[in-house]
Amino acid sequence: MKADVVVVGSGIAGLTAAALLTRKGKKVVVVEKQPSFGGSLRQFKRKKISFDVGFHYTGCLGDGEVLDRLWHYCGVDSALSVIPLGVEGYDRFEFTGKPDVVRGYFSYEKIISELKDQYPQERRAIDTYFSEVQRICSTVPFYHTQLPLLPFIRGYKARPTSLIRFLDSITHNEQLRAVLAAPAFLYGVPLQQASLEVHALVAHGYYSGAYTVAGGGQAIVDSFLSVLGTAGAQLFTESSVDSILVEKGQVAGVEIEGGEQIRCQHVIYTGHPATLVDKIPAGVFRPAYIHRLQGLKNSLSMFAVFGKGDRSFDTLKGVLNYYLLPDRGDILPENNTGPRNMRPMMLTSTRTAPLPQELLQEEQNGIILLRLGYWQDVMEFEKSAPADRPEKYERFKDEIAAEMIQTAEQRWGDICGNIEPLAVGTPLTFRDELAAPEGCAYGAMHCLDQFNPDVRTRLPGLLLSGQSTLMTGVAGSSISGLVSAGEILGIESLWEDVRR
Ligand SMILES: Cc1cc2nc3c(=O)[nH]c(=O)nc-3n(C[C@H](O)[C@H](O)[C@H](O)COP(=O)(O)OP(=O)(O)OC[C@H]3O[C@@H](n4cnc5c(N)ncnc54)[C@H](O)[C@@H]3O)c2cc1C
Incomplete structure (x- = not known):
């Protein structure tokens, strides 16, 4: 051929x-x-x-x-x-051990105003962060399509400005830092290794508007x-x-x-x-x-529970994803030594699109839970293939699913009800199904x-x-x-x- x-x-x-x-x-x-x-x-x-x-x-x-x-x-x-998620659409950020809720709107104007309402002492930090993100993206042709592409591509380098150091320089408010750092979940880099420029490139897309299909x-x-x-x-x-x-x-x-x-x-x-x-x-x-x-070096991985809630909820009506973030410290630590149930987690629904009536009943209760995962969590099983996993791995998977469901039901049970797990993914699943070394979610x-x-x-x-x-x-x-x-x-x- x-x-x-x-x-x-x-x-x-x-x-x-x-x-x-x-x-x-x-x-x-x-x-x-x-x-x-x-x-x-x-x-x-x-x-x-x-x-x-x-x-x-x-x-x-x-x-x-x-x-x-x-x-x-x-x-x-x-x-x-x-489907535009609209200026009213947002990611809902919650924090372990706290009742606080912060709306991460998909709109610069709305998220800035939300954060200033939530953290009035931090107005300056909020302005500095968002203007820096916009400044970085102002020279990026993917965001400003009138710009030529070649000079950007040939000159493109991850410039070494540490995201953590930048956040340190503008605020010590742990909760605000967690919300500003949250887009790192979308490129899977531990905060210690995250660069402000890459962060800005990813985050700017979502602050400018989010969409699904x-x-x-x-x-x-x-x-x-x-x-x-x-x-x-x-x-x-x-x-x-x-x-x-x-x-x-x-x-x-x-x-x-x-x-x-x-x-x-x-x-x-x-x-x-x-x-x-x-x-x-x-x-x-x-x-x-x-x-x-x-x-x-590979990006972080995830554990995933694909399940069915006994209540239906429509993520298109406002909240798209529910995030539970640690209320202090690094939201994306470099290693897996901390407690698993303190790792950030996300809940979303499969119902992110208007569906034909006949599919509504089935699809509307679909739930996806994602929790930060590390290759080290599953390394002892790395030699096994999907058809041949040891019993111990299956038990480990059940344990992880039970932990994630428990967290989700405690937090969001009023929204999704009890969750029945239908499939569970681990870094090993991502390695084998997505040809992703170490199960990296983002290459x-x-x-x-x-x-x-x-x-x-x-x-x-x-x-x-x-x-x-x-x-x-x-x-x-x-x-x-x-x-x-x-x-x-x-x-x-x-x-x-x-x-x-
Ligand atoms: C759980 C999870 C949630 C995510 N959520 C989002 C989200 O909400 N929004 C978002 O923008 N991104 C999200 N992402 C990231 C996004 O899905 C990826 O960045 C993107 O789809 C990667 O596309 P790709 O073409 O680079 O790689 P891939 O989609 O990985 O495609 C590479 C393909 O190459 C094939 N391949 C590899 N080697 C060979 C070979 N030797 N011969 C033949 N075929 C081969 C693989 O089988 C694979 O199909 C998420 C990722 C994960 C894991």
């Missing part, structure tokens, strides 16, 4: 790159190792309830914002119903698959790329597990960069580059002392893409798909077309 470009992985980065390339007439093949497409955006069903794994909400989908433009250019927007992540995946199918791209599941073929010092194709080869001039690899190393012939990458890819960390790899590699024709490169999340990974496709098509001209 032959193609111009083989895209390895069908998460949002791979699907975006593939759609842009086919739109420009390239012959594209997408290969996915899992039985279904979509990577972290795939949904699964239990008791007729569809559960999203890696998509609850995103920024950047407002009129003319970067994801809105990108989806329009890719031709997927007409099949998608984007009817049908969740699966609807996004399906609309890309439909566009790609119509454009003649070839798409294969259960096809794990085992090696990248190299001839005369450049990419010549890929080899799929089982031996089939696809010849091509370009490969875009969207898996975790550390997993690329054993797919490249010896001697192609320099030892220092190999060392760098393999030594990438390689975008943090203070780590330069994430450039999409260009040392091997001509081989590009990286996905959440471990430029930025994480649905918006960040989509943008990385744009940049990788741009390296083949011409970055600035593609950017021009997309934003036109």
